[in-house]
Amino acid sequence: MESFEYVAKHYKKYPVKYYALIWMMRTYNQTGEFGSTQTIRDRIYDKKNKADLEKQPKKFLAELASTEADYFIQQKMYGHAIEPLEKAIELHKSRKTRVRYVYILAQLYQEKREFIKASQYYVQVLKMNPSYEMAFNAQINRAKGLSGKGTQDIRKELEKMLSDEKNSEYFDQIYYALAGLAQRDGEKKAVIDYLKLCILHSVNNDIQKGLAYERLANIYFDKPNYPLAKAYYDSASTSLPDNHDNYRDVVNRKNSLKDIVKYLNIIAYEDSLQQLAGMSEKERKNVIDDIIQKVIDDELKEKQLQNSPTYNPTSEDDIPKSGSMWYFYNSAAMSFGYNEFVRKWGTRKLTDNWRRKNKNSIDPNEMGDDFAESEEEEDIYEIKGDPKRKESYLENIPTNRTQMMASNQRIMDAYYNLGIVYKELLLDDNQAIESFERLLERFPKTEYRLSTCYQLYRLHLGHGRINKANKYRDIILNEYPDSDYAKLIQNPEYIKTLKAKKNKIEKYYDQTYRAYEHNQYQLVISRCAVSDSLFPKNKLQAKFDYLKALSIGKSKNIIEFEKALKEVVAKHPNDEVKPRAEATLALIAKVKTTLKDTGSSVTKTPSPAMYSYNRKLAHYYIIVVPDSVIDVNKLTIDFSNYNSKFFSLSKLQTKSMLLDEETHLIIIQKFSDGNKAIKYYDSIKQNRKEIAALPPGDFPQFIISSANFPLFYKEKKVENYSAFFQDKYLSN
Known part of the structure; x- marks a missing residue:
């Protein structure tokens, strides 16, 4: 860069200065310093250079135009890039370069969704005798933008390309382009078929495969068939690199659907167990034998498929379609564990009003965050042990009243949670209504009756179904007249009262907790x-x-x-x-x-008298911090940096140690005696701002001898040692 700047400054009267400026622009484009690129452009187009610029050869003007186009493309300002690129095409003599620029021009129009112009330029590329790969991609990209009558000819061309074996490595792209054409022509089944063929032929192109998976997922999401959509989003997320533009959207969609599949599986699992429970012993034995045989057949089929070059791990036969299917004939569902819930939500039942078993009250700040709680948290919905053993199924069957009640409870939890996920995460009111109404239909006396009725009241009201909304409103007002929901229906301002009360309680608790800290x-x-x-x-x-x-x-x-x-x-x-x-x-x-x-007493309150005072011993500096409000790792690093800056010759070591489950000790060691340690203590007091990770507050800190530290750590009474430290080290 310095060389280019030197040429531009010292050869102002020579044409070479313009080439130096162009190379500076190109360099800044690549490094993303677009402000600097714009500064160079301003220098070139300065009024005093106008006459001189017009005298420059076409080759230079072509290079300048292409560099300007790149400047806009790098910033994704595609519309602005078109004019300079068209100028570059007009001025360049090299056929190879012009073909490449025309291809880029077509892409720019495609980005602007001006598909007719894009198609015209792709055709122009094909007429310019491009390389095989460019010609292929021109055909594919042209197909992406066509619709109506124009698609028939290009579809024939693409299908013809499928018959040429030399295109085999590009078959996935061809099928993907054909899917796009079919979608624009409204051929829904053909779209799905082409996308599946794209996946089957994507051998080395994970991005293409990922895009096909994503497109299939979007199709099933819109139907909606959420379980199948989730399966395809899963596959898309493993195929697309995490820096791909679509990756984050895919992962978000996948995560939002994870609970849908889980709750459908819970319902199917429990319903299937209850069906087994209702059978005679002979019928149950025959059914379980059939299930085991299917497991064996599926394992054999899976091994055969894995050895096939067109193996597709996402099979629609393995996707749960509803909450009432026969669970044990679904091999994918049988391996779906409930511990995904624990990994995602942790112990969310500990949060205030996270799940509402008491349906007479509501949290005004969590109106949508309203999931039900299952009685058990982990591994309920998996087949324990070997799925090819009868005992693995028999042990889960609810054979008595208590077990059947627990099974029904899990079904109720799942239906309610399903409705909430549909409503709050997917914004699919129709599916939410179906889940909530199914819950009330199957379990009219469910403990979720009140909150479910309120959900249905709000959903139907939002869609203008006044009669249905009034049905659930009346249930709430007649059956639960003293509930928060009833008060909220009668007085929409009631929510403000609840919020004010909640805020006051939380503020009081926060103040109390700060006192504890x-x-x-x-x-x-x-x-x-x-x-x-x-x-x-x-x-x-x-x-x-x-x-x-x-x-x-x-x-x-x-x-x-x-x-x-x-x-x-x-x-x-x-x-x-x-x-x-x-x-x-x-x-x-x-x-x-x-x-x-x-022989010790548990009632004895330790006294500071247990500690000995000897400044000649080695000492440590300690600060006591709660990990709930401080990033202990950052604080440790800050102390290490402080020591390197101010006490580099002392060769101090910094480490953290748990005092109890909520408190850490940051320990600086070691000082040869108490006098050196107290100087360090005073230094920290005076230069506290140097420790950026230490927030405002009076955190206990002191120095302690190597003899007293084991006693302190065993006692774990900060106030006791602090009193000793104050008396012996600070008062003398």
């Missing part, structure tokens, strides 16, 4: 103790009680901590805090056993 445990205990009276029946009460228990654990002895945790478990058996509290109780039990074996 700042080790203000007595304040936390006091605020949590009055939360129930301040906000009766609030949905965060379990969190308040758990936070209170944690604060007791931080500030009191283990006996009081254990008692507080047991109260949490007893008061909130269905909340997310229960398993957390139970896990902590299990740890406490182990600690008590250990202490009993050693």
Whole structure:
């Protein structure tokens, strides 16, 4: 670049300066520095250069025009690129170059969706004796833009190309182009057939195969046949590279359909088990024998297909079409595990009002995020063990009233969730209505009756079906007059009252949690103790009680901590805090056993007197941070950078260590004595801004001797050691 700039500056009176400027433009185009390209263009077209520019040879003007066209193309400003490219075609003498430019011109018109002009230029390319590959692509691209009568001739040409074996590596592109022509002619079945042929003949062209999969997925999505669409989106996502323009849309569509397939499989699975349960032992044995034989046949068929050069892993026979099909004849559904739900949503039942088993209240901020909860979370909807053994099927059949109730519950959950996914994620109101109405039809006394009726009321109202909307409105008002839904129907402004109440509770909880983060445990205990009276029946009460228990654990002895945790478990058996509290109780039990074996007392409150003071020993610097509000990795890196910048000669090491499940220690080690450590402590206090990952707040920090650190880590009482540190290191 410096050479070009040198020539342009020192040879202003010579034509060579213009060539240098052109090469500068080309370089900036390739590096994406389009502002710099525009600056060079302005220099070239400056008024003082006009007369000189007009004297330049056609070859130069052609190069300038093509470079300008590239400038616009690189920025996807295709319309602006046409004029300079047409000028370049007119000025260039090289036939090979002109053919390439005409081909690009055709592509530009195609991008602008001016298909007639694009087709005319592709025909022009074909008349210019292009290379075989360019001629082939011109035919294919021409086919993409034609419609009506013009498609017949090009279809014949493309079909003729299929009979020529030398085109075999391009068969996938030909079939894809034929699919486009068939789609424009309204031949829906032909479109699908051509796309499948495209996939079968795509051997080395994953992008072409991925585009065909995507197109098939879009077709079935629009029908709608969501399970089949999801299968094709799956295949498209594995074929397209992740930097392809369509990749993100494909993945988003695939993810949005994943739950559809899952819930349809749940319904089919449970219905099939219930059908088996209703059979005689002999009938059941015969059916299971048939199922096992089909599994064996499918495995053999799969092995044979995998050895075929035209193997297509996406088969419509393996796709669930509805929620009521016979599950065990669907080999794809049988391998569909429920753990996908856990991977996607995690433990979402722990979030406030995530799933509404209590249908008398609503969360104003989660009106659409309203999924049902299954009684069990993992691996329910898979065949356990060997699918070729009878026992693998028999053990899942609901043979008593309790098991049948659990099976029905899972079907109800699936129908309700299915309706929500259709409504909220896919915006398919008709399918949502079908799922919700099917739920009420099969289970009129379902616990989802209230919320389902409200969903149907809103859906029918939105489509102007007043009579149907009124039907579900009346059910809500007559059967559930005191529910939030009834109040919302009678007073649309009621939602504002709910939001205001929810915001007030959340603000109070956030303030309480911040106090906990700042080790203000007595304040936390006091605020949590009055939360129930301040906000009766609030949905965060379990969190308040758990936070209170944690604060007791931080500030009191283990006996009081254990008692507080047991109260949490007893008061909130269905909340997310229960398993957390139970896990902590299990740890406490182990600690008590250990202490009993050693003869120690569990009621003793550790005292700072347990620590010894000796500045001559090696010391560490420690800062205590909650991982809920701080990125511990970034903070560790910031401390390492700080040490390299200000204490490079000290050869300090930085590491992080868990103090408990919610708190990390950032440890800087080691200093030869306490005096050097306290200087580092003071340095951090003075230069806190250097640690960018450390947010505002008073986080506990101190220095500690190598002898005291094991005692501190065993005790895990930050306030105890902080008092000792204050007394011995800061007060002297």
